[in-house]
Amino acid sequence: MTSKSFVEPFSTKTYQRRRAELIRKLSKISNGDFTALFWSGYEISRNSTNTFTFRANSDFLYLTGFSEPETLILLQQKNGKIRTAIGVRPRDFSNNRGSEIWDGERVGVERAPKALGFDEAFNSHDAFEVAKKWILQTPATFWSLGLTPDWDQKIIGIHTDSTAQMRGIVQEEKLMDPRPTLHEMRKIKSPEEIKAMKRAADIAAKGHIRAMKTTHPGHYEYEVQAEVEREIKKHGAQSTSYNSIVAAGNNACTLHYNTNRAVLKKHDLILIDAGAEYFGYASDITRCYPVSGTFTSAQKEVYSWVLKAQLTAIQTVRSGISFYKPHEEALKILCTALYKMGIFPKANPKKILKEGLYKPYFPHGTSHWLGMDVHDSGIYRKKDQKKEPVKLAPGNVLTIEPGLYFRADDRKVPARFRGIGIRIEDDVLVTKSGREVLSKNCPKLIQDIEALCGPKL
Numbered sequence: 001m002t003s004k005s006f007v008e009p010f011s012t013k014t015y016q017r018r019r020a021e022l023i024r025k026l027s028k029i030s031n032g033d034f035t036a037l038f039w040s041g042y043e044i045s046r047n048s049t050n051t052f053t054f055r056a057n058s059d060f061l062y063l064t065g066f067s068e069p070e071t072l073i074l075l076q077q078k079n080g081k082i083r084t085a086i087g088v089r090p091r092d093f094s095n096n097r098g099s100e101i102w103d104g105e106r107v108g109v110e111r112a113p114k115a116l117g118f119d120e121a122f123n124s125h126d127a128f129e130v131a132k133k134w135i136l137q138t139p140a141t142f143w144s145l146g147l148t149p150d151w152d153q154k155i156i157g158i159h160t161d162s163t164a165q166m167r168g169i170v171q172e173e174k175l176m177d178p179r180p181t182l183h184e185m186r187k188i189k190s191p192e193e194i195k196a197m198k199r200a201a202d203i204a205a206k207g208h209i210r211a212m213k214t215t216h217p218g219h220y221e222y223e224v225q226a227e228v229e230r231e232i233k234k235h236g237a238q239s240t241s242y243n244s245i246v247a248a249g250n251n252a253c254t255l256h257y258n259t260n261r262a263v264l265k266k267h268d269l270i271l272i273d274a275g276a277e278y279f280g281y282a283s284d285i286t287r288c289y290p291v292s293g294t295f296t297s298a299q300k301e302v303y304s305w306v307l308k309a310q311l312t313a314i315q316t317v318r319s320g321i322s323f324y325k326p327h328e329e330a331l332k333i334l335c336t337a338l339y340k341m342g343i344f345p346k347a348n349p350k351k352i353l354k355e356g357l358y359k360p361y362f363p364h365g366t367s368h369w370l371g372m373d374v375h376d377s378g379i380y381r382k383k384d385q386k387k388e389p390v391k392l393a394p395g396n397v398l399t400i401e402p403g404l405y406f407r408a409d410d411r412k413v414p415a416r417f418r419g420i421g422i423r424i425e426d427d428v429l430v431t432k433s434g435r436e437v438l439s440k441n442c443p444k445l446i447q448d449i450e451a452l453c454g455p456k457l
């Protein structure tokens with residue numbers, strides 16, 4: 001007997017509702033009967049007999065809440081009737097590697113329909129035969145090409161065979177991509193998803209706060225990383241949501257620095273970009289603070305500009321504005337900053353903006369979608385000719401993360417700013433009336449940071 005729930009973190013009903021909604025939407029796109037398939041993924045070898053911790057594909061997870069590898073789901077509409085099935089690994093109590101004795105309990109074929117909310121279940125060892133049978137029953141197939149090469153081969157093979165067989169008898173078989181539809185669904189977060197994302201942000205905030213409290217000159221970046229990640233694990237997040245960046249001094253100018261092996265010097269700033277993944281939902285927070293506990297005047301100057309850009313960008317977030325509006329607002333302020341700090345004595349802020357002179361110092365965007373993936377699914381521009389930016393809508397979550405980076409070896413920059421890299425990042429939910437900063441429990445004002453940081457007696 002077991003009381004283990006195989007579906008997390010929401011109820012089976014939530015996932016059934018999502019699948020029903022997706023089926024409704026796909027049937028409009030295919031204009032009739034179809035079969036859609038989603039694969040959870042394989043375990044990936046790390047070395048020898050070790051594997052990386054398995055994390056199911058986010059689309060699959062969104063539709064099932066189920067996290068076993070080598071699982072296939074089939075969603076079908078045929079003559080107006082809906083049918084769903086899931087192919088899972090069979091139960092296995094043998095002494096073989098990979099069995100339940102080695103790797104833990106599986107849901108198994110018998111329990112899967114009820115436990116996971118599907119009409120029927122089959123052994124995933126037979127997945128190809130079952131998939132082929134279902135695909136041949138309908139004129140359209142939805143499959144996400146490019147994620148799983150062996151399954152791509154199988155699906156294309158079935159599709160090619162059936163098209164050849166059918167030629168001249170019925171219309172040509174359609175192979176379509178479910179992602180544009182599914183990803184638009186994922187972009188609007190439900191109240192229960194928002195709760196999970198808030199939890200992910202709260203947990204990451206605890207990690208950043210602990211890092212601020214425990215950092216000392218002479219520590220190594222990896223020691224700070226350990227403090228952040230300790231909190232992330234301690235408070236029930238299954239994982240970090242990406243590889244933590246812990247970068248002291250000039251290392252902060254490398255945007256995805258994550259060797260995290262350098263020693264912290266007294267007058268360094270430290271940049272930490274780290275988030276938690278809570279039941280498949282990510283947070284993504286960046287904070288910078290002085291190792292000594294007190295900003296130098298040059299650090300304070302750069303930090304204040306980035307903070308101003310970030311706060312202003314957050315204030316612009318509301319339903320109906322362009323996705324790029326927060327970036328545009330942040331950029332204006334950072335171009336003024338570059339001018340006032342004397343980086344471009346011969347150019348005014350307008351010219352810095354227009355000619356893109358800011359790019360070496362602010363080389364990235366201000367926002368990306370956030371959700372089950374850190375860089376979450378969903379388009380940023382419409383796919384029409386004009387490529388218009390999409391508009392923010394209630395339920396969207398995006399990051400706001402402007403930064404300025406002055407490399408130690410950049411002779412064009414006044415000496416006092418060299419080796420300073422700053423980014424400040426929060427997770428922002430678009431609400432009906434404006435916005436909510438999901439990561440608001442993570443301090444970022446200079447006085448709040450200085451109160452927390454620095455060597456304690």
Ligand SMILES: [Mn+2]
Nearest residue numbers: 284399401425
């Ligand atoms: Mn980010």
